[in-house]
Amino acid sequence: MKRNGILHPELAKAVASLGQGDLIMITDAGFPIPEGVKRIDVAVAPNIPRFLDVLGVILTEVVVEEVYVAHETLEKNPDIHEGIMRLLYRYQLNARMKEVSHEQLKEIAKKAKFIVRTGEFTPYSNIALLCGIPF
Numbered sequence: 776m777k778r779n780g781i782l783h784p785e786l787a788k789a790v791a792s793l794g795q796g797d798l799i800m801i802t803d804a805g806f807p808i809p810e811g812v813k814r815i816d817v818a819v820a821p822n823i824p825r826f827l828d829v830l831g832v833i834l835t836e837v838v839v840e841e842v843y844v845a846h847e848t849l850e851k852n853p854d855i856h857e858g859i860m861r862l863l864y865r866y867q868l869n870a871r872m873k874e875v876s877h878e879q880l881k882e883i884a885k886k887a888k889f890i891v892r893t894g895e896f897t898p899y900s901n902i903a904l905l906c907g908i909p910f
Contacts, residue, residue, distance in 0.1 A: 841871045844856070
C-alpha cells in the first residue's frame with residue numbers, strides 16, 4: 776500500500792498522466808460536469824471529502840502555471856477563496872491566478888482532461904488548474 780500522496784487509484788493514474796498545458800478541475804458536488812469530460816468522483820457523503828483537502832493533496836503533486844477561479848467565490852464564499860489563496864501560496868508560488876465568471880468556468884470545464892468531483896456542499900468551491908513543468 777502507498778504510504779502517502781494520492782491513494783485513490785483512478786485519481787493517482789490521472790495525475791501521473793498530466794503534462795504541460797493539460798487542464799484539470801476540482802469541483803464541489805453540484806458543479807455541472809460537461810458531457811464527454813472524464814469525471815473522477817471522490818465524493819462519499821455531504822462534505823466528505825472537502826474541496827480544500829482534495830485541492831491541497833493535488834497541489835503537492837502537480838505543477839500549476841495558471842489557476843482559474845470564479846469571482847463569485849470571493850463574493851459568496853470568502854472562506855473557500857481564502858483557503859485557495861493559502862494553498863496556492865504554500866505550493867504554487869509562481870501560478871498566475873485569473874478570476875473569471877462562474878459561467879466562464881463552466882465553459883473552461885469543457886476543455887478539462889478530467890474533473891475531480893468532491894463531496895463539498897459549499898457553493899462556488901471550484902477551481903481549474905492549467906498544468907506546467909517544474910523547470
